[in-house]
Amino acid sequence: MSIELAKQMEEARSYIASKIQIAPKVGLILGSGLGVLADEVEDAVEIPYSEIPHFPVSTVEGHASTFVFGKLSGTPVAVMKGRFHYYEGYTLSQVTFPVRVMKALGIETIVVTNAAGGIVPEWEAGDLMVIRDHLNLMFRNPLIGPNDDRLGPRFPDMSNAYAPELRTLAHEVAREQGLELREGVYVGLTGPSYETPAEIRMLRLLGGDAVGMSTVPEVIVANHMGIRVLGISCIANKAAGILDTPLSHDEVIEITKRIRSQFVALVREIVSRLK
Template sequence: MEELLQKIEEATGFIQQQTEVAPEWGLILGSGLGVLGSEITDAVTIPYNQIPHFPTSTVEGHAGQLVIGTLEGKKVVAMQGRFHYYEGYSIQEVTFPVRVMKALGIDKMLVTNAAGGIDTNYAAGDLMIISDHLNFAFQNPLMGKNEESLGARFPDMSDAYSARLRQLAHSVAEEHATKLQEGVYLWLTGPSYETPAEIRMMRKLGADAVGMSTVPEVLIARHAGIEVLGISCIANLAAGILPQPLSHAEVMEVAEQVKPRFIQLVRGIVAQA
């Protein structure tokens, strides 16, 4: 645990040498959604491979850099691209940047992803506010010895996705006549897409969307006392709902289409939170 604390200190110290910004918001931008980073003004950009102990992004649509600056008058630090468990990183490596963002000063975090829609009322291009999650990867980055300075041994997850921020998101969407879904996100490790039988099972268990990220970062964020808002871009309907194969190219194409609505929504939330 002392090694983790030292790594956090070294990564945080390096970032603070590049900028004097003390962020209040952390933004984790998923597949195809990194465009929000270009909305940040007075920005300092730091490639992940320059930051001590950071992994590097290996997936298309993840730029692999930290952007620190101002968005809607608020100081923010944005991850343009995240790390996934399926890339071969440990669950602790996947979530390490959240620890660093906390050390930089954030108390609110927006986590985004591209997901498959399980609810048959969803359509590709919908934005879904995450109300709760199901951890079907059965991995938890908090396993092992707990460091009390980072958070409690047994963090409460009954309000993992802030009711306050979810209500604000719906309010902002209503102002701009933007349709929002709200539902439960299910995490699987990937990288293979799910089978139709698996999707039928998930629907019966109460999942509305499925993806390969987000839950590990949320577990660490809540352990650290960070208020969390999650947004999924429904990139496609999950396996078996429509008679067509699934592909990452489709994910990227849909993310490009939702870009204006996504940027407008996030800017409004950050401005008012």
């Protein structure tokens, strides 16, 4: 991170600000197969990432690559339909750049979602999980490099990286909707190969409940900038070795399609109650 970063953020911010009427309060990052939530945004203004200064372009199948600005259940939002993954070849600074731009636009809270593999043997594909905490097993950190003290501290606290009050809110809404909501620790790996059964056994021993290839870098940067985070994983498959069947990205997309409506209802209601 450098002084140059602040300048790039400002260029991206002002480009977006020139195209939108609202002042987003909440940011949403929609993971694989979960982009439908963006279709619910009212008075939507779409800005493809490719138009925005200094943005990389997303390439992975099953991911769109556009910002959607507007209102979701009355709350002004910035929705990322598609995100950048480390495994696509971007630096973590590129992966997390949109989070910084959303902060520059004024968001105070971010809802980060993903499709993940379930490590807890009893969990089923299609379950939803609130992220309580994470394990950064990407073994790299988006904050490495000179720190710009205007953006955040050199050594950010991560003891409540996933805001406790937002987790409580998510459980309240789920209860009202009669939805069973899991809670657990998300393990972030680089991918893009899925884990081996031995790795999944290791992750279980280490305290992981779900595993994926995103989220951790964005959440570190959100914490760096003082953004409150809510994380929700869609358990898209049982992790490797739990069943005999091979893992496929098609399966991940298929399951996320199946639980779409529950996911959309949950997140919509949570967003409507964010203050």
